[in-house]
Amino acid sequence: xxxxxxxxxxxxxxxxxxxxxxxxxxxxxxxxxxxxxxxxxxxxxxxxxxxxxxxxxxxxxxxxxxxxxxxxxxxxxxxxxxxxxxxxxxxxxxxxxxxxxxxxxxxxxxxxxxxxxxxxxxxxxxxxxxxxxxxxxxxxxxxxxxxxxxxxxxxxxxxxxxxxxxxxxxxxxxxxxxxxxxxxxxxxxxxxxxxxxxxxxxxxxxxxxxxxxxxxxxxxxxxxxxxxxxxxxxxxxxxxxxxxxxxxxxxxxxxxxxxxxxxxxxxxxxxxxxxxxxxxxxxxxxxxxxxxxxxxxxxxxxxxxxxxxxxxxxxxxxxxxxxxxxxxxxxxxxxxxxxxxxxxxxxxxxxxxxxxxxxxxxxxxxxxxxxxxxxxxxxxxxxxxxxxxxxxxxxxxxxxxxxxxxxxxxxxxxxxxxxxxxxxxxxxxxxxxxxxxxxxxxxxxxxxxxxxxxxxxxxxxxxxxxxxxxxxxxx
Amino acid sequence: xxxxxxxxxxxxxxxxxxxxxxxxxxxxxxxxxxxxxxxxxxxxxxxxxxxxxxxxxxxxxxxxxxxxxxxxxxxxxxxxxxxxxxxxxxxxxxxxxxxxxxxxxxxxxxxxxxxxxxxxxxxxxxxxxxxxxxxxxxxxxxxxxxxxxxxxxxxxxxxxxxxxxxxxxxxxxxxxxxxxxxxxxxxxxxxxxxxxxxxxxxxxxxxxxxxxxxxxxxxxxxxxxxxxxxxxxxxxxxxxxxxxxxxxxx
Numbered sequence: 001x002x003x004x005x006x007x008x009x010x011x012x013x014x015x016x017x018x019x020x021x022x023x024x025x026x027x028x029x030x031x032x033x034x035x036x037x038x039x040x041x042x043x044x045x046x047x048x049x050x051x052x053x054x055x056x057x058x059x060x061x062x063x064x065x066x067x068x069x070x071x072x073x074x075x076x077x078x079x080x081x082x083x084x085x086x087x088x089x090x091x092x093x094x095x096x097x098x099x100x101x102x103x104x105x106x107x108x109x110x111x112x113x114x115x116x117x118x119x120x121x122x123x124x125x126x127x128x129x130x131x132x133x134x135x136x137x138x139x140x141x142x143x144x145x146x147x148x149x150x151x152x153x154x155x156x157x158x159x160x161x162x163x164x165x166x167x168x169x170x171x172x173x174x175x176x177x178x179x180x181x182x183x184x185x186x187x188x189x190x191x192x193x194x195x196x197x198x199x200x201x202x203x204x205x206x207x208x209x210x211x212x213x214x215x216x217x218x219x220x221x222x223x224x225x226x227x228x229x230x231x232x233x234x235x236x237x238x239x240x241x242x243x244x245x246x247x248x249x250x251x252x253x254x255x256x257x258x259x260x261x262x263x264x265x266x267x268x269x270x271x272x273x274x275x276x277x278x279x280x281x282x283x284x285x286x287x288x289x290x291x292x293x294x295x296x297x298x299x300x301x302x303x304x305x306x307x308x309x310x311x312x313x314x315x316x317x318x319x320x321x322x323x324x325x326x327x328x329x330x331x332x333x334x335x336x337x338x339x340x341x342x343x344x345x346x347x348x349x350x351x352x353x354x355x356x357x358x359x360x361x362x363x364x365x366x367x368x369x370x371x372x373x374x375x376x377x378x379x380x381x382x383x384x385x386x387x388x389x390x391x392x393x394x395x396x397x398x399x400x401x402x403x404x405x406x407x408x409x410x411x412x413x414x415x416x417x418x419x420x421x422x423x424x425x426x427x428x429x430x431x432x433x434x435x436x437x438x439x440x441x442x443x444x445x446x447x448x449x450x451x452x453x454x455x456x457x458x459x460x461x462x463x464x465x466x467x468x469x470x471x472x473x474x475x
Numbered sequence: 476x477x478x479x480x481x482x483x484x485x486x487x488x489x490x491x492x493x494x495x496x497x498x499x500x501x502x503x504x505x506x507x508x509x510x511x512x513x514x515x516x517x518x519x520x521x522x523x524x525x526x527x528x529x530x531x532x533x534x535x536x537x538x539x540x541x542x543x544x545x546x547x548x549x550x551x552x553x554x555x556x557x558x559x560x561x562x563x564x565x566x567x568x569x570x571x572x573x574x575x576x577x578x579x580x581x582x583x584x585x586x587x588x589x590x591x592x593x594x595x596x597x598x599x600x601x602x603x604x605x606x607x608x609x610x611x612x613x614x615x616x617x618x619x620x621x622x623x624x625x626x627x628x629x630x631x632x633x634x635x636x637x638x639x640x641x642x643x644x645x646x647x648x649x650x651x652x653x654x655x656x657x658x659x660x661x662x663x664x665x666x667x668x669x670x671x672x673x674x675x676x677x678x679x680x681x682x683x684x685x686x687x688x689x690x691x692x693x694x695x696x697x698x699x700x701x702x703x704x705x706x707x708x709x710x711x712x713x714x715x716x717x718x719x720x721x722x723x724x725x
Binding site for chain 2: 028062065066067069070086158159163179187194195224225227228229246247249253254265266267272273275276293298
């Protein structure tokens with residue numbers, strides 16, 4: 001996926017003006033929260049589950065190498081082939097070379113953010129392999145030549161008319177804007193692909209170390225088809241997807257569907273342990289599990305940032321975030337958007353390239369409240385902010401601009417004792433006069449304008465509370 | 476896989492965690508013991524009571540499955556008759572499963588004018604060493620399942636907590652039967668109903684330990700029919716998987 005993180009500010013401005021996008025996000029949010037409320041509602045155990053989920057993730061991440069080792073052994077024992085990829089290039093090459101070696105011309109893909117992260121589709125296309133997205137939202141987005149606008153609902157920004165036109169244009173079918181008809185068209189088109197593909201590529205929601213089981217959650221059935229019909233199944237997972245046992249899996253199966261789409265359980269959950277056994281009627285002959293680092297181990301190095309790896313990619317924080325609600329997913333410029341995206345993207349693509357992302361937050365904490373794994377996203381955003389400021393573009397120690405230094409020195413002077421403070425506030429009351437219009441401060445000069453561009457400020461009171469109090473008690 | 480690559484990759488992670496290099500033969504005992512031991516051993520599995528079955532029914536219905544309690548062969552026949560007529564079912568495929576034989580599914584569907592096939596690879600094909608014949612047989616089988624209007628399977632368990640069916644792949648009980656045809660009928664025995672995920676995973680663990688067998692290549696939870704909300708968030712049923720799911724509890 002093409003990186004557009006450096007133009008985050010411009011992206012957001014464009015998104016704010018996009019009325020269609022605004023409506024789409026609004027609709028999604030309303031429905032999402034409605035369903036979420038129904039599925040969580042008065043559940044006593046919801047917070048308990050979240051605590052437990054976090055505990056399991058914390059335990060696993062802290063011994064990640066050991067759990068991964070066990071996972072590899074078990075997957076191998078079940079007949080699967082494991083490949084470790086230190087970066088995106090390695091993962092792409094492995095998959096493309098495998099496809100070449102097996103004469104694969106057509107690949108069906110289940111929805112996987114990780115495959116977007118490594119830019120797999122484009123790479124395969126260049127290698128002469130057709131990679132068809134089979135999740136309906138992703139299929140639509142792929143046909144349109146766009147990128148997903150949301151982790152859970154990729155085509156959230158498209159109306160049924162948009163889709164109808166798209167299908168008529170790209171698939172040569174009769175135009176229809178009836179959702180049922182559109183679904184039928186997609187089903188027919190993709191069924192043919194499922195049956196003819198030589199390889200299915202999916203992501204992984206959870207990888208159970210004890211049994212070597214890959215767990216994938218979905219609603220449409222496209223993952224089941226991609227992992228059952230083609231002779232080769234390639235599953236791509238980030239290192240952080242591993243969890244210890246099936247029993248641990250239970251709590252995740254409870255919190256993930258509710259957090260992602262307000263369901264108690266998704267339509268289908270596939271628990272895959274190795275390729276098909278010798279006498280089975282269907283299933284892949286080969287199972288390849290590609291375990292990807294691509295910067296995650298660097299995140300591991302920071303004990304605080306490590307928490308961001310607990311993420312189970314439910315998308316709930318996106319739905320809760322008032323910033324995301326206005327600018328949508330594309331504005332973030334890369335695969336991972338919303339609050340968690342703002343934390344991890346700079347770590348993946350480089351601080352310099354995505355430095356605005358951690359600042360695009362009011363730290364309201366809605367993400368933290370909704371996160372099923374209790375990731376303290378606001379804390380991580382603050383951490384990322386200080387990283388961006390201190391480590392800067394070249395990773396060198398930042399030289400503080402003289403204006404900033406002066407401002408803070410002045411501030412320190414004013415706050416040092418009561419007399420200085422009172423003097424300063426009286427001065428400020430005088431200095432603000434030219435800027436007060438109709439009882440409001442609507443614009444300030446220079447860099448101060450950032451505080452008034454999108455809001456008005458109330459003026460400082462001419463009589464301070466202290467003065468009023470003194471008068472009141474007759475001092 | 477070259478062991479060297481694995482070692483380097485894992486060592487790098489270990490270093491990133493700020494830990495000293497792993498010593499040879501580090502004990503793995505405490506990796507899995509925490510919590511899981513409380514759950515799998517000495518767990519009292521809840522019985523498939525009438526109440527539990529009702530819970531299953533309610534949950535499954537809530538997610539769009541059609542659930543029907545049946546007591547006799549006649550009742551099954553009546554139900555399937557109505558279904559076959561409504562959906563114009565001409566061809567059906569089924570699992571090779573004891574429950575199908577028990578209720579004489581072949582005969583029943585034959586009487587209703589449906590062409591019935593068992594979705595399995597003949598023993599003669601798989602035991603022969605002719606790879607070509609096997610490939611051809613597999614293709615034939617795939618085509619048959621693809622063209623079927625109805626797929627009939629049993630289940631391993633029925634999960635009351637979420638109204639889910641638990642299907643396990645094995646010879647004669649393939650993945651496609653419950654996936655390719657637009658209608659899926661699942662035959663569930665009342666005693667297969669389990670309360671929740673914790674009971675379920677405990678049972679799964681016990682059975683894999685007892686039989687000393689490896690886990691199934693694919694266990695699937697089926698919760699209602701296939702669905703999507705990807706177009707304008709309008710919930711539509713029957714995207715890639717079955718459009719209708721019928722659960723008959725005997």
